[in-house]
Amino acid sequence: MSKTKSIYVRPLDIKQGRVDMSHGSGGRASAQLIETVFTAALDNEYLRQGNDGAVLPLPPAGSRLVMSTDGHVVSPLFFPGGNIGSLSVHGTVNDLAMMGARPLWLSASFILEEGLPLADLLRIVDSMARAAKTAGVVIVTGDTKVVERGKGDGVYISTTGVGYVQGTTNPSGNRARAGDTILLSGTIGDHGMAIMSQREGLQFESAIESDSAALHGLVAAMLATGADIRVLRDPTRGGLATTLNEIARQSGMGMVIDEAGIPVNKAVAAACEFLGLDPLYVANEGKLIAICAAADAAMLLAAMRAHPLGQSAAEIGAVIEDASCFVQMKTKLGGRRMVDWLNGDQLPRIC
């Protein structure tokens, strides 16, 4: 590419420029945007070829392919601890990791809103590139479209990932059995409250940072123990409560969790209290739930705690026989209640 003479009259004005409709036209302006912003930042052998798709090598013999996709529409685009770019990599990498897979390749599709500052786009793509590099995945193909002003929130990013899983590894939401132990990799609510605090313009004593992170390294360390991890799930939208309910229903089991055992950052707890939210329902982007036989729990928990992303991992409860698939919780006060699916929106109390 560097050997051919540039076909563009003027370089892209990254500092002042904005996305306009011509950037999505498929013409020269599109090509210039893709070369200057995307290919430059994400540079790899597949993208460099400039083809419509990527031709990829097969994973090791005997392994199985895993594929997953995720759309990202977060607002604001930038938040403490990350931005939509890093999030779009972590989201899909984690979806693969929750299948016990080693993620390899990603595709990325961008919907840009006319008027988006090019500097913002560059920041986002740069942070995608860094997240991908850290995670050891390669963004091998992509697409860009532009929609008119007012028809998008700056940028939407959809990513699809491919990875592979080996051996008998088979985590699945329907494999929880009565007596199993429920483990959680760390504090809950950090991502959701980082976003909320930006939206509501709230200032808290200590800033809340999103926990957005790629979890496949942690998962690899957990799989290396040899424990049969029956269920792996990242409690994203809907939070811990929703994810536990999903697993309970898939498995046809109930659960009892212990509120005192669930780690919550102080600042997150304070922000939730202030806004009348329950951290159990607030989103996470760098945490996982693992369910295993009680006999394996200690070993698995130790492996989690030994990993940087699982330092505050905890045992939070157990799976029980319950045809109604209810998730119960022992409250910190010593009482008991159930933790239901989120009912509609959380509205402000009036009295």
Place this chain on the structure above:
Amino acid sequence: MKYVDEFRDGVLAKNLAASIAQESRPDKTYRLMEFCGGHTHALSRYGLLGMLPANVQMIHGPGCPVCVLPIGRVDLAIRLALEHDVILCSYGDCLRVPASEQMSLLKAKARGADVRMVYSALDAVKIATQNPTRQVVFFAIGFETTTPPTASVIKQAQASGLKNFSVLCNHVLTLPAMEAILTQPGGVPLQGLVGPAHVSTVIGSQPYQSITSRFRMPIVISGFEPLDLLQAILMLLRQVNEGRAEVENEFTRAVTPEGNRKAQALVDEIFEVRDSFEWRGLGSLPVSGLKIRAAFAEFDAELRFPDLVYRNVPDHKACECGAILRGEKRPQDCKIFGTVCTPDNPVGSCMVSSEGACAAHYTYGRYTDSKGMP
């Protein structure tokens, strides 16, 4: 957050629960009503009901503003929004209350009515200022807690000469409802009342004296935190056991005997007591609701839109909200609880508000139903 943690301490809670167990006499049944929906919610949310001995039973009261609003009043708001082309401003909780002909404010909105959710009465005034060519009506509901803010915006609207703002007033009074509960024929026998927190910060603890003396009914005013509630329950048990019937104040950090005089004066300036007002469950109660005084008549939506006539509409046939609000039945006694009627698809008002007994039991307590636990 230290402040909050103090009131959610597990060790203190266990000690209080133990004291309650010790104080309760096995030969007695203590039926205590928490009047306020905020307390109903807290009891379920913190799992306190399961910490009480079997003979200490909490009966849910009518102190949930959304729950006691009869269908006919919601119909008025819907008609204003659909037929009079007003901007109807409402608290979020009211939007999903089922009204006549399977309507609700939310459904009216879907049909094109201009219904807006507001967080305070002040928001409604702002909307009126921003839309001078439209009539803006604030759907005011609530007990003594939410009345002063409504009074304040009416006063403000008059001072600024706001011509396109009015209030559909549904404000109600706590004491007449308590009295109705205690005098209804065939009602549940109660041994004590947990008095409301926020309402009492406004009216004070003194007014409850009439109830304690007339009905020999112990009352303990309680804060909203779980430890407040456990403490209040313990205090009620002691009163019952010692044969006392007094107004006691657990919530001394916010409630005084005389209450908030300023707020009371403001409310008195703007509102007067209606001859009677219709409550869901309790029927038409004399001197139990407020209306806007003649001096502020221009801000009374019921006068500004004269064809707005209240009609009494019966509840859904299967819905037990009435009996639940009177303390006679529990949510799980309703035949359609959790099947036809859920928070996503409420049939009655008690399933709508988070303070409603049905919503609280659905969200936090229904796992106990199949097992015959408390």
